[in-house]
Amino acid sequence: MKNIIFIAPPAAGKGTQSEWLKDKFNYEHISTGDLLRQAIAEGSELGKQVEDVIAGGNLVSDDIMIALLKDTLTKLPTDKPFILDGFPRTIKQAEALNELLNEINVTDLVAIYLNIDEEEAMRRALGRVSCPxxxxxxxxxxxxxxxxxxxxxxxxxxxxxxxxxxxxxxxxHRFETYIENSTPVINFYQEKNLLKEVKVDRESIEIFEDIVKLLSEE
Ligand SMILES: [Zn+2]
Incomplete structure (x- = not known):
């Protein structure tokens, strides 16, 4: 299966799709948030750097994120596809990631843009209630x-x-910031012919079927 970069605005339903891909096709789900927590917990050299940065109230730099990703991706079994979640969020990150993937010979890649409009995203996010x-x-x-x-x-x-x-x-604010940052990322993958857009104003299962279909396209 192709490796996936998810470009997904808040409330686009990326979590559900990632879970299903993991269950059905043995994807490794790599979330940048998890990577950071894991690095800190392991107390590696990078983990210590991450801890210092976060303790200082700062954002983890792109260089550190790329180093963490390199470490993680090179340790993956070669037959295990991955989903990258939460990265890249900016054009600078997309360029750095591209360099890394070239360096470690990852070629089979698709960027999936879960396209949701703001109004729909708001209804999903703000209408949520649950039973305690x-x-x-x-x-x-x-x-x-x-x-x-x-x-x-x-x-x-x-x-x-x-x-x-x-x-x-x-x-x-969160939604609009995401769109603003990811528009150049979307264009970046479009120019590389790696972008697939999936409309998400439908049932999750229909979206999943579309994703599965495009993963097997040449
Ligand atoms: Zn109940």
Whole structure:
């Protein structure tokens, strides 16, 4: 299978798709957040650098991220495809990653852009509610995902939590920042003929089927 770079705005459903790809095709899911936590936990030389940077309240530099990725990717069995999640977010990172992948001879690559419009992303993110008791999730902005009785869990009758971390303002900011940074990244992969766009205003399973289809395209 092709190695995947996910370009996914907040609430585009990348988590679900990554899980399914992992389960069905044995993908290694490489999330930059996990990589950083892992490096710190292992106490490697890089991990110590990461710890210092984060303790100082700073962002981990692209150079450190690339070094971590190099370490991780070169240790992967050659027959195990990977999903890169959370990187690259900027054009500088995309260029650095490209250099790294050339250096370690990773060629079979596709950049999948999960295209979601802002309004849909907001409904997904802000409509999320869940049951504190049985953990069932709902979304108040979708007929099919609403609880039958407002604020009450269908399964166990508990009062639902409005669990979104975002309010409208902060979500909008996060979404728009993501789009602003990733537009040049999208163009970068487009120019290299590696970009595949998937519209995500549909059921997750339909999106997954599309992704699977494009992974087997030449
Ligand atoms: Zn419940």
């Amino acid at each position: 008791n049985c953990k069932k999730g709902y979304n108040i902005y979708y007929e099919a995902m609403k609880p039958k009785v407002e604020d009450i869990c269908d399964e166990c009758g508990s009062k639902l939590d409005r669990r979104s971390d975002d309010n409208e303002e902060s979500f909008k």
